[in-house]
Amino acid sequence: MTTFADQPLEEQIAQWRAYVRRRQTIHGPDVEELEGHLRDQLVALTETGLTGDEAFLVAVKRMGSLDALSREFARAHSERLWKQLVIAPDATDESPNTSRAETLVVLILAVAAALAVKVPTLFGLRLSPNEELPPFYARNASLFVFPLLTVYFVWKRGSDVVRSLWLWLALPLAAGAVFANVFPFPKGSNTEVLTILHLPIALWIAVGFAYVRGRWFDDGGRMNFARFSGELAIYYVLIALGGGVLTGFTFMMFAAIGMNPDWFVAGWLIPCGAAGAVIIGSWLVEAKQSVIENMAPVLTRLFTPLFTVLLLAFLATMAWTGSPINVKRQVLIGFDLLLAVVVGLVLYAASARDPQAPPDFFDGLQLLLVVSALVVDGVALAAIAARISEFGFTPNRVAALGENLILLVNLAWTAWLYARFLRHWGSFAALERWQLAYLPVYSIWAALVVVVFPPLFGYR
Structure with missing residues (x-):
């Protein structure tokens, strides 16, 4: 031949x-x-x-x-x-020199993120397997990585337009560093935990601005960033699983020769690897986009029916037993994460769908998922409101109330737009635009929690 x-x-x-x-x-x-x-x-x-x-x-x-x-x-x-x-x-293929340059930049930034985690050690804040994690590390976890990730996107997307946005990108990151460290949090305070949870959400929008070259109001740019965020989450989980295997073998091999690697694993391998993995994962997502289709929409097709069954089973069980929701912080966080996953499933399904295609069975399944999540959100809101009326306002309850209301608005309007689409009264593009327009709301609310809640509730 x-x-x-x-x-x-x-x-x-x-x-x-x-x-x-x-x-x-x-x-x-x-x-x-x-x-x-x-x-x-x-x-x-x-x-x-x-x-x-x-x-x-x-x-x-x-x-x-x-x-x-x-x-x-x-x-x-x-x-x-x-x-x-x-x-x-x-137009699509990078030259070998460009590819090598990007690999070098990514490795430098990943190492810089890993070393940034160790800088507080110079000031006496040590990571030890025998000691509790210093709150400083938890509050500043995103600040060890996000500035460097922003630098990567500015370098990769480099243009005159992006250079003019350096100040706008630096301002939220600098403000986050100030508000994460200026407040006098007592040890284990609820407002400190809220800051730890919400600061990454508030600062992620700065990474998004760098990703889209500052063209945030371009729907295509926001959709690409949403896809990137989902893909990065998937890659990070895969890297973390690989890191867990590496950690297990590290313990096994050194234990075989009578050595205890706790100090290395807890002080170097896990924290430095977790920081560097964000940069490496972002690079992998960027590199993969030109090779194969995204994984997030594929997983959406898999998990949409599973989460729909989960929500329906939960509602049916709760109605049958009459058991109320336990309004504890961990439970509230879990419900908010569940509802956020539902919103993510809707968003990634929209990202992979042809807006001109007619409704199909999967669209009906998505509507059922959204309606089920809407009912769960309503039940959670009722439980939170009852708790507040009985015991008063606390930082956790107010934060949960606000987040559930924000998700309620999103889910309610999403259900309405999906129903209109299924009845051929509206277009799917309207649903896609709604999801993209709502993205900044999450970061704005998270920023309010970080900036306003600590002094409002006396740092308790």
Whole structure:
């Protein structure tokens, strides 16, 4: 068979060959015969002056008219093939020097984030397996990483427009550093815990501004940042799982020679790895976007029915038993996270959907998920309101009340827009615009909790 000097073309042929071999009804000799036909087509097409990408696209199409398997391959890979044909290589492919430069920048920033975690040690704030985590580390966890992540996006997106935004990017990060450390929090105070939980949410919008080059009011930019956030969360979990395996082997291997690695694991491996993983995960998300489709929308398809069943089962059980919700801080945080996951499922489903496509079964399932979450939110709000009326206001209850109200508004309007879409009274684009327009609300509320709640409640 003819072998082509065009390496990308050979890689495309290899992908086609691997696809054919995965079909159990196609055996070795048949694969070779089909590949021979494909290569003959490619030779004829390239001799007419077509490029490798153009020839491969046409050859697979011609094969598809003769062979159902090739037709299936062409249908499954049509979007990627058209991207390779239409988009110029120099517009999408980074040069080796650019790729190496980005790798070097990412490694430097990841190491800087890891070392930033150790800077407080110079001032007596040590990380020890035998001591409680100093509150300073918890309050400033996002500040060890987010400024460096912002630098990465400014460097990667670098333009004159972004340079003019340096001040606007620095202001929220500097303000976060001030409000995280200026208040006289007593040890274990509720307002300090609220600051720890809400500061990363408030500062994430600064990272978003850097990501979209300051074009925050562009719906496409905000949607890309939402996709990035979901992908980063997935990658971070995967990296954390790998880090857990590494930690386990570290303990096992050093214990085998009578050494206790607690000081290294607690003082270096976990904190430094957790900080550096944010930079590495962001880089992986950026690198992967041009290669394969995002994972978040795929996982949305998987988890939407599961979370719908969970919420319906919870509501049915609560109605059957008459058991009220336990209004403790951990429970309230759990419910807020659950509702945030529902909002995320809606957002990532919207990010992967064609706005012009008609409603389908999955859209109805999404509406059921949103309505179930809306009922759960209403039940939680009723429990919080009853607790406040009986025992008064506390930082935790007011924070939970505000967050549940914010989520209630989002879910209620989302349900309305979904219902209109399913009845063909409105467009899906309206739902997408609503979700994107609502994103800053979460950061604004989180900033209020960080700035206003500590003095309002006497730092208790």
